Amino acid sequence: MSKSTVVVETMKRTLNKYGAGAGGTRNIAGNGSLHLALEDELAVLHRKPAALVFSSCYVANDATLSTLGSKLPGCVYFSDSSNHASMIQGIRHSGAKKEIWRHNDLADLERKLALYPKETPKIIAFESVYSMCGSVAPIAEICDLAEKYGALTFLDEVHAVGMYGPRGAGVAEHLDFDAHVAAGNSPDAIPGSVMDRVDIITGTLAKAYGIVGGYIAGSAAMVDLIRSYSAGFIFTTSLPPAIAAGAQASIAYQVEHIGDRQLQQLNTRSVKSELARKGIPVVPGPSHIIPVLVGDAGLAKLASDTLLNEHGIYVQSINYPTVPVGEERLRITPTPGHSTEQLEHLISSLDQVFTKLELKRTSEWAAVGGRAGVGAPGAKAVEPIWNDSQLGLLDGSAPRMLKGSRKMAIDLRAAEVALSRVSRLLGKPSIKADSVHVAFESADVLDVESQLASIEQASRKTIEARA
Ligand code: PLP
Numbered sequence: 001m002s003k004s005t006v007v008v009e010t011m012k013r014t015l016n017k018y019g020a021g022a023g024g025t026r027n028i029a030g031n032g033s034l035h036l037a038l039e040d041e042l043a044v045l046h047r048k049p050a051a052l053v054f055s056s057c058y059v060a061n062d063a064t065l066s067t068l069g070s071k072l073p074g075c076v077y078f079s080d081s082s083n084h085a086s087m088i089q090g091i092r093h094s095g096a097k098k099e100i101w102r103h104n105d106l107a108d109l110e111r112k113l114a115l116y117p118k119e120t121p122k123i124i125a126f127e128s129v130y131s132m133c134g135s136v137a138p139i140a141e142i143c144d145l146a147e148k149y150g151a152l153t154f155l156d157e158v159h160a161v162g163m164y165g166p167r168g169a170g171v172a173e174h175l176d177f178d179a180h181v182a183a184g185n186s187p188d189a190i191p192g193s194v195m196d197r198v199d200i201i202t203g204t205l206a207k208a209y210g211i212v213g214g215y216i217a218g219s220a221a222m223v224d225l226i227r228s229y230s231a232g233f234i235f236t237t238s239l240p241p242a243i244a245a246g247a248q249a250s251i252a253y254q255v256e257h258i259g260d261r262q263l264q265q266l267n268t269r270s271v272k273s274e275l276a277r278k279g280i281p282v283v284p285g286p287s288h289i290i291p292v293l294v295g296d297a298g299l300a301k302l303a304s305d306t307l308l309n310e311h312g313i314y315v316q317s318i319n320y321p322t323v324p325v326g327e328e329r330l331r332i333t334p335t336p337g338h339s340t341e342q343l344e345h346l347i348s349s350l351d352q353v354f355t356k357l358e359l360k361r362t363s364e365w366a367a368v369g370g371r372a373g374v375g376a377p378g379a380k381a382v383e384p385i386w387n388d389s390q391l392g393l394l395d396g397s398a399p400r401m402l403k404g405s406r407k408m409a410i411d412l413r414a415a416e417v418a419l420s421r422v423s424r425l426l427g428k429p430s431i432k433a434d435s436v437h438v439a440f441e442s443a444d445v446l447d448v449e450s451q452l453a454s455i456e457q458a459s460r461k462t463i464e465a466r467a
Helices: 005-018 033-045 057-071 085-094 106-113 139-149 177-183 220-229 241-256 259-277 297-311 340-356 362-367 412-420 433-466
Strands: 050-054 076-080 097-101 122-127 151-156 200-204 214-218 290-293 316-318 329-332
Touching: 005 241, 005 412, 033 050, 033 214, 033 241, 050 057, 050 220, 057 085, 057 122, 057 151, 057 200, 057 214, 057 220, 076 085, 076 106, 085 122, 085 151, 097 106, 106 122, 106 139, 122 139, 139 151, 214 220, 241 412, 259 290, 259 340, 297 316, 297 329, 297 340
Parallel strands: 076 097, 076 122, 122 151, 151 200
Antiparallel strands: 050 214, 200 214, 290 329, 316 329
């Protein structure tokens, strides 16, 4: 999606005008209008007063948490046990006290919050979509507890920005879908909305937005504090201008165009229901992440190798310590660019690999009392985050899944908006959105070819390494 020509064209124009590098740190020669424009874009995306861009979200999380924890006297962190390494590192670097609460367990969080007087400064740090298990945090309920016990909330939306919400601002936005649709692209907070109640939101420019960089968004005072004290922001060269401009175009396109998000979820639904039909065990979850339970480290690696070597499909195996021993899995992430043929190939390949390696199917996990939520007795079906109406299934506006020669659609209106976002600095775009459409189609073909070539190369290397 963000590899689209709109983004590449914006990056090329910026590169031609401003050159390759940023020229310095943000405080010394490396601060340009493009950085400020990107931060404005991000602040509006999250309807927060301010945003600050970093080299990556790893750096954003580490820098922000280490600064907040060290500047708020007596601060205590309440960290979800499945939090990403960047948050764990930031909390550790702050030197502040921490309490780790069981993943997504509100009762455990409340028990731990209640250990401290209300006047103790507290920060609850958590993610929206957890990428290894596909679970989603109960954000509104965590905000309720934060209010009750006097805590700030720090939410990492790395696996959600660009993919959830009517404008792609993440799960916090998605939870008040209709209100955000009605508010359009207003910079003002919607009072009482979940996104408004979260104090600090962090995100990456490297996943759905397809480039590189990370950011925080929140109050002007908090952003100023981080800008003024955070070593990870101050002592490093800023993002190159072409990266900043490309990221802004990518965000702007996704704000204006919901179709890629809907298509990703339609593909996810289709894969989940086909896997269920074949009895292939999927750890239940409401997001686009599809964890296929294998339950053994050696077999998970072998299943991943077999998929690559015999079926040309790259899917990572996830082992301990990322997941508990006995819950090893394959992690599948459908994208909006996958065609129905590719999805069918994935399903039939997984089916063959499960048979060949004699991996347990859902009924076999149920027979031993369940594992990782698969086949658990009396388990309720998990409702997906995106409902039928949000996917456009009720009014016929849902995008069509890619099939045969059908290519990913480009939204010409969104492309115009994205191309013109930086025209104040770069002048009028040299191409028009409808020519982007043509260029995009050929770029798409090239992409598939280069992906196949890299899969072939990877298979060859694995075979050679084994020989
Ligand atoms: N937060 C989470 C939850 C992540 O999964 C990742 C990276 O994968 C990061 C932060 C770091 O993001 P970035 O790749 O922009 O450094």
